[in-house]
Amino acid sequence: MSARIAHAALGLAALALAAAAAAGPVPRLAVEGAHVHAAPPGAPVLAGYMTLRNPGPRPVAVTGASSPEFERVEIHRTVVRDGVARMEPVPRLEIAPGAAVRLEPGGMHLMLVGPRRDLRPGDRVRLTLRLGDGTEQALELPVRRMGGGTTHMHGGHSPGAHGR
């Protein structure tokens, strides 16, 4: 009898382990509000936005991203200087322990180049963030219609505020 129970317990433990393995490692970054802005049909480039929070004790860096829905994904930052908008690549986005970084319209964003199909509001985009330690984090971003208010394009100067 007791051997049977032990056996069952072992089986359960194995199941739990398998479930944990299937769920993958604990994500390094807490991702909030991730979405892709719906763009006109045929738009060759779209943008993805989200807030990335690092709940861990060590810095986490995002070094790249990719998506099966796009030819390529780059992290960019829009900088408005003297009224002119420029885009700067962000090859490495470091997030300090406990800190959060916002990717938002008119600021930092994922530039999604070459959609493989027209994406409509309600569609979901699978996307993988590459992290500095060589691991990856998978996300799913709903496509949403834009709206809700402000550009975050800060005119003028921001000396030193945006190191690369």
Add this chain to the structure above:
Amino acid sequence: MGAPGPSRALLAAAALTALAAGAVLGWLVHEQRQRPPPQPVRVGAALVLPERTPLPAFRLASGERTMDQTALRGRWTLLFFGYTHCPDVCPTTLALVAEALGRLPPAVRAHVGVWFVSVDPARDDPARAASYAAFFGQGIVGLSGARADIDRLARAVGAYYELGERDAGGGYLVNHSASLFLVDPAGRFAGVVAPPFDAASLAATLERLVQQEEASP
């Protein structure tokens, strides 16, 4: 020495006149320096120019429709210069402008137009510019055309753009003005709305501009 009196008096009078003229001139120059040049006036989120300049002749197209400087007459127009390969600034700005239009009372809305002018005619033909802009809202007119015409309009309002370097795939980004340029109902360049701005303040600004123009055309 023995010169007749009148000529000496004449000389003296001439000298005095010259002195007086010099003084008056000096005073005028001084006055001119003292008087500040006319300043732009802030109307909500916009800076409105004290002296408005008519736009030069140009010829662009939206879809099949040819449009020139006369198409800007009869209402206020927001001009935005961008390109359809623009990931962030253009869609964000156009969505925001559309939201601002949606907040306007119908009577004011009828007096406001929006033009999205492509500064990337190599990739944006008039059809593409038109369908891109229309996605964001009814009545947002997308235009493209010959580079010379785009440049003439851009220069007239002080809009700036530069094409970026090509990447491995032949693509490129374009740096461009993020401001909205205002054209008044007489078709003159009238001012600028510079970022950052939001839909509510843009709507309030447009409403004031339309009302001011009605009060003092």
